[in-house]
Amino acid sequence: MGPPRRALQEIKMKTFPNLLGALACSVPLWIAMPTRADDAQALRTAIAAERARAPARQYSRTAFEVSRALQSVRLSPDGRQVAYLRQLGQQRSLWVLPTTGGHARQLLPRTEADELYWSRDGRWLFAKARRSLATLAIEGRDGVRIALDNPRGMLRVDPSQPAAVVLRERVRTPSGERWRVVRRDARGQRTPLWEDERYIHDVALDARGRLVALMRFDGDHDALYRVDGNGRLREALRWTTIRDQAGLLAATPEGDLLLDGDVGGNFRRVLRLDRGNVLRTVHADPRGEADLDRVVLDPATQQPAVVSYRSTVATTHGLGAAQAQVAAITRQFPGRDIGITIGNGPGAAWLVSERASTLRDARWHLYDPRSGRLRPILEQEAKGSPPPPETALARKLPFAYRASDGMRVHGFLLLPPGLDTARVPLVALVHGGPINHFRTDYDSIAQLLANRGYAVFQSNFRGSTGLGRDYALSPRGDYGNGRVQQDIVEGVRWLLAQGIGDPQRVGIAGHSFGGYSALLGVTFQPDLFKVGVAGAPPADLGWSMRRLHEFGNQGAGAERSLAVTMRLLGLDLDKPESYAHLRAQSPLANAGKLRRPVLLIAGGEDRTVPIREVIHYAAMLRHLGKDVSLYVEPDGGHSPTEPLPRDAYVYLMEEMLHRHLGGAKPESPSPALHAHLKSALRIVGKGAP
Amino acid sequence: MIDLFKSELLRFRLWAAVAFAVNLAVLSFLSRMMDLAQQPIFIYQLFGMVYVVAGALLGLYQMGTYRKPNQWLSLLHRPLHRLKIAGALSGANAVLLLVATALPILLVCAYQDTMTARVVDTRHWLLPVAAWWLAVSGYLAGAYAMVADRRYSFAAFLLPNLFMYAEASGVAMLGVQLVVIVFLAVLLAIAFKPDPSSVPSRNPLAVLAVALPVQVGAYFLLWLLGFAAELGWNVAGTHPLNAPEPPKGGYVQAQRAKGKDLLLLGIQDSRDPEAALWREQIALSDVYTTQPLRNLPVRNSLTNISPLEFADGDNNLMLVFSHDSERFVTRGLRDQRRIGAMGVGAEQAAFPAPTIPHGAMYLYNAHAVYQYDSEQQRMFERARLPPGEVMASPLEPAGDNILMFSDRAAYFFPGREAMSSLDLLKPLMRVPMSGQVGNLSRVDVVELLDGYLVSYTYTWGVWSGELQQPFQQVLRVDGDGHSREVTRRALSMDLPSMYTTRNVWLSPVIRELCLGAQDLFAASDPLRMKPQPMPASILWLAGACCLLSLLGAVWLTGKQAHSTSGRWGWVLLCGVIGLPALASLWLLYPMRERLDDLRLAQPAAA
Known part of the structure; x- marks a missing residue:
């Protein structure tokens, strides 16, 4: 027998919850253009290619909605089976497909689970729902249900046990709370591993199942501790987190720790911390511009095997023994964003996901490492509503431009295929956060706008994440009508100078922070932006930050501190003078200056940007006689999730842009949407139908 | 006396047996279907009414059979004091009613207590007594109505109606029942005499x-006759409740207005510099409307405002509050097996x-709000009122935060902590x-950027004469909780x-008497206000009515047969009590027959 093939386990990077609940970056997409366009010439070449394409016909709004038919597709460690969740209407079921061929088998006809995990031995599935974790034997009917006291109670599959997971429990005490880390095996057997007064982000276990390291939030910073045999902690590293938590990938037999994070450097990368606490980079973005997006480990050696970067151009690299196979796979998918999970054993199949900015729904393949052949799977299961063909969708063109202060700023451009780019209206889409970023993947709103004839500029202005720590922290608190807004404005002007977009037909739109930026645009740059569409916009970012800290759903918590994050970004919530400029430059304080029509969209139960803030601003505009429209989803949160409010959001945006920028006329609202709008549209703007 | 008692028992034994069987069958059936100890108050009221009516019919029938002149003479023409005869008859029927009403309830109570995991508190063991006394009060009212002069005797049926309005609860309510029973027994004793239609003249x-x-x-x-006026306004289409648009600035408009409209009405004349912006905000905002509680659950009360129970389906638990243990008693939702008890917190x-x-x-009580966490299967105190309130x-949502009212203040609690924790x-x-919470009919709240506009509308009791100056007050509450009045x-x-x-000017004395009866033995209720x-x-109108009544009494007593002291006593009574006393005078005493009223016997035609 040959050496066992490495079983690779995909570790999803834990993400810091949305700081301001960005919508714009919520849909995972993958890049189609592996081109780095950091100069005008490169962009012009790409533009010419888009110009040469056949124009696309107009597709319905629903065609752009990402299908939810197939979720959480996971390869078993032995590579013999693929588990997945299938959504049909309101019903979600759990299925297992043998990789050797044959039909899929339904394990559960109905489940609330939203995430699946395989046990190390491949004989059990862990189906995680919001507040519970169900264990399911692949053969037989065994299983238990384990309550989770919070949706993020699942830490990881225990790599030291055949079938167990590691969970985090909150323990209430008379004086507060404590945090406990426990192992739960597939039959529900519970083994306490650690208890702490601080919130435990992550843990690492050795081969014998002992907890050897943990990551903890220590009030104003995060720290990595080694745990010695006597249960004592020794601090090994400390750092501050901007958005995405660092993760403990594994502990090696030699006592080294593998982690991913931006500790001790600019970019997020794969790191190795040896016993002497010397930190080494295992892998970083070869292009030197993107943070690590995802890392896949070899469970046999706990070594990183596959890494992916997706902030500007999606690239996936194999490491060590996997290098050649990964390269072989990526060669078969030029211009695609590839994700790989490797089965353990010489004959074990690999699972390959295929994504692109022009591919609405991911495709799935099985890769035979012996023959190098790929076989598509789950094609029928993935089918939801028919997507627009890729030939009709706009490619995301990554580019960079120099801001007026010389900084290189990144963004994406989507152009309607086959149209004269100089004569199309241009829309600047601003992402939320602001500590968030546009990714390389499919974006339903950007694609819909492109299909309606708009050139779409997605600005990853300074302060965006995914492009290194320095980039994210570079605004130094200048989030008003200052440096960040200038990046967006200068990006638009740069595109106009490149012959992209009609200067007389430029709009700005965004959600959350993006909505705030849209309001800044129509307030302070009315000569450039003729219309604004603002979803859940804070009308005074200073007030919003303060309120979010004191009363919002993302204030001080056991696992993080908004105040600390804000301080990193240059806004000290304890020093009003540090954000006084935000009030002075706010759309609210400058409502009288507004000269352009604006559409406001909000959720009645938004816990991030409270409805009262949006209504106060809308009332102020109405009081001043400005052209404002206001849509409020009665029970909606920070972003619309239900189909009808989502449709309303997109329709209103389309209609507003059509009316003021002259893009394609939106299809008429359905009777249900019409009725919904009648009750939810609280202010109808001037000239609206 | 004992023979008469026995014969009366034997006479109605079959009726009692049938009533017992029917009552037991109904209660047993319902007990299989539901927990009879945890029903809302109207279920108990329904059963109570049935018992009162059954008792009343028994009293009417029994005394009706004796009230014919010959039978009445025969009944009283015994070597027994009249009160002993009355005691034998009513005593026998009280025993029969005990069997028909109390015994089935007692058996069902015993069944629930011994053979189920349901909660049976001490208060539930008082229900058979209450049911029996209801039936007895109905019986005595019926017996008196039949025995006494029917020109006025049916007024006795008003007395059991007090049970519907009495504020007393628990043992105190039994006290109210006992007072009514004693009073009705006294009435029956007064009337139980050879000439029961005559009014006693010697004992004031x-x-x-x-x-x-x-x-x-x-x-x-007389009070009900007032509704004829409302009928007239209805017919004429001028009644404020039926008019297409309620009168502006009035009670009906304030009651019917949506929260948004009421707040706009409240600040329509405001000269506050922010008022114009508030109007825009109100028009665009969600308004949170709350109506205050009128009753709170009272310890050891016989009935429930609503069931003190809830289910936790995730953990197969039914939780029922026990007045005795002051904790929630838990049992299996599916297997109905007794599990334990749950108090507040870990302790x-x-x-x-x-x-x-x-x-x-x-969950709430008079002092605090609680939250049950099904994952930990534990009760957490979430909000507590200061002592004395x-x-x-x-707790009700009010935008970002949640809102709670005591009898003295509104409290805003952080919505974030309410959602994310289980701490106090x-x-x-x-x-x-x-204003007074007893007069408060609604509170309307709208969120502003920093703080709230809060509208208090005080109209409760305006049509029952309890509130004379209804008003709406709008407050501006800033982010620090400082409030100032915007408009009143x-x-x-x-x-x-x-x-x-x-209800006042017809007779201020009787109104006070009715209010006193309503509060008899009742603990003070902070949610109710004394009439303004x-x-x-x-008051002048009431005085005029009393004077009119006094003058009417002077005239009327002149045409009735009274002793001098009796006559002037009645005149004084009418002067103090007013028109109802004059009406009672007219009903109680027949007009004196005059000589010229007598038709002379005509000689038979030859």
Whole structure:
């Protein structure tokens, strides 16, 4: 027998919850253009290619909605089976497909689970729902249900046990709370591993199942501790987190720790911390511009095997023994964003996901490492509503431009295929956060706008994440009508100078922070932006930050501190003078200056940007006689999730842009949407139908 | 006497047996279907009415069979004191009613206590007594109505109606029942004589006892006649409730207005520099409307405002509040097996008062709000009122935060902590209430960027003569909880004051008597307010009515047969009590027959 093939386990990077609940970056997409366009010439070449394409016909709004038919597709460690969740209407079921061929088998006809995990031995599935974790034997009917006291109670599959997971429990005490880390095996057997007064982000276990390291939030910073045999902690590293938590990938037999994070450097990368606490980079973005997006480990050696970067151009690299196979796979998918999970054993199949900015729904393949052949799977299961063909969708063109202060700023451009780019209206889409970023993947709103004839500029202005720590922290608190807004404005002007977009037909739109930026645009740059569409916009970012800290759903918590994050970004919530400029430059304080029509969209139960803030601003505009429209989803949160409010959001945006920028006329609202709008549209703007 | 008692028992034994069987069958059936100890109050009221009516029919029938002149003479023509005869008859029927009403309830109580895991508290063991006394009061009212002069005797049926309005609860309510029973027994004793239709003339207390229900009856009759005026307004289409648009600035408009409209009405005349912006905000905002509680669950009360129970389907638990243990008793939802008891927090402490579920998330009692966490299967205290204040409205969402009212103030609690933790919440702000909670009909709240606009509308009791100056007050509450009055708007009553206060000017004394009876043995209720003083005009009208009644009594007693002291006693009574006393005087005493009224016998035609 040959050496066992490495079983690779995909570790999803834990993400810091949305700081301001960005919508714009919520849909995972993958890049189609592996081109780095950091100069005008490169962009012009790409533009010419888009110009040469056949124009696309107009597709319905629903065609752009990402299908939810197939979720959480996971390869078993032995590579013999693929588990997945299938959504049909309101019903979600759990299925297992043998990789050797044959039909899929339904394990559960109905489940609330939203995430699946395989046990190390491949004989059990862990189906995680919001507040519970169900264990399911692949053969037989065994299983238990384990309550989770919070949706993020699942830490990881225990790599030291055949079938167990590691969970985090909150323990209430008379004086507060404590945090406990426990192992739960597939039959529900519970083994306490650690208890702490601080919130435990992550843990690492050795081969014998002992907890050897943990990551903890220590009030104003995060720290990595080694745990010695006597249960004592020794601090090994400390750092501050901007958005995405660092993760403990594994502990090696030699006592080294593998982690991913931006500790001790600019970019997020794969790191190795040896016993002497010397930190080494295992892998970083070869292009030197993107943070690590995802890392896949070899469970046999706990070594990183596959890494992916997706902030500007999606690239996936194999490491060590996997290098050649990964390269072989990526060669078969030029211009695609590839994700790989490797089965353990010489004959074990690999699972390959295929994504692109022009591919609405991911495709799935099985890769035979012996023959190098790929076989598509789950094609029928993935089918939801028919997507627009890729030939009709706009490619995301990554580019960079120099801001007026010389900084290189990144963004994406989507152009309607086959149209004269100089004569199309241009829309600047601003992402939320602001500590968030546009990714390389499919974006339903950007694609819909492109299909309606708009050139779409997605600005990853300074302060965006995914492009290194320095980039994210570079605004130094200048989030008003200052440096960040200038990046967006200068990006638009740069595109106009490149012959992209009609200067007389430029709009700005965004959600959350993006909505705030849209309001800044129509307030302070009315000569450039003729219309604004603002979803859940804070009308005074200073007030919003303060309120979010004191009363919002993302204030001080056991696992993080908004105040600390804000301080990193240059806004000290304890020093009003540090954000006084935000009030002075706010759309609210400058409502009288507004000269352009604006559409406001909000959720009645938004816990991030409270409805009262949006209504106060809308009332102020109405009081001043400005052209404002206001849509409020009665029970909606920070972003619309239900189909009808989502449709309303997109329709209103389309209609507003059509009316003021002259893009394609939106299809008429359905009777249900019409009725919904009648009750939810609280202010109808001037000239609206 | 004992023979008469036995014969009466034997006479109605079959009836009693049938009533017992039917009652037991109904209760047993219902007990299989539901927990009879945890029903809302109207179920108990329904059963109570059936028992009163059954008792009344028995009294009417029994005395009806004896009331024919020959039988009456035969009944009383025994070597027994008349009261012993009355005692034998009513005593026998009281025993029969005990069998028919109390015994089945007692058996069902015993079944629930011994053979099920349901909660049976001490208070439930009092239900058989209460049911029996209800039936006995009905019986005595029926017996008196049949025995005494039917011109006025049916007024006795008003007395059991007191049970519907009495504020007493638990053992105190049994006291109220006993008082009514004693009073009805006295009435029956007074009337149980050879000439039962005659009014006693020598004992002024007996006269007063007989006259009292008649006067109260006349008072209610006159009060009810007032509704004829409302009928007329309805027919004419001018009634404020039926008009297409309610009168502006009035009670009906304030009651019917949506929260948004009411707030806009409240600040329509405001000269506050922010008022114009507020109007825009109100028009665009969600307004949170709350109506205060009128009752709170009372420890050891016989009935429940609503069931003190809820289910936890995830953990197969049914939780029922026990007044005895002051904790929730738990049993299996599916297997109905007794599990244990649940108090507050890890200590399983007793609840300070009976606790009632509220909405999907909370439970409340007079002092605090709680939340049950099904994952930990534990009760957490979430909000607590300061000592001396009682709950007027438990936690309700009001935008970002949640809102609770005591009888004295509004409390805003942080919505974030309410959602994300199970700890005791600290109020962000306390906004004192300027009016009385007993007069408060609604509170409308709209969020502003920093703080709230809060509208208090005080109209409760405006048409029952309890509130004379209804008004709406709008407060601006800033982010720190400081409040200032933006406007205070007097509201009109929409109906003439003379109409809404007729229960006073018809007879201030009887009104006080009725209010006293309503509060008999009752603990003070902070959620109820004493009626406001009447306007002078109404007091003058009441005085005029009393004077009119006095003069009417002078005239009427002149045409009736009274002793001198009796006559002037009645005149004085009519002067003090007013028109109802005059009506009772007319009903109690026949007009004196005059000689010229007598038709001379005509000689037969030859």
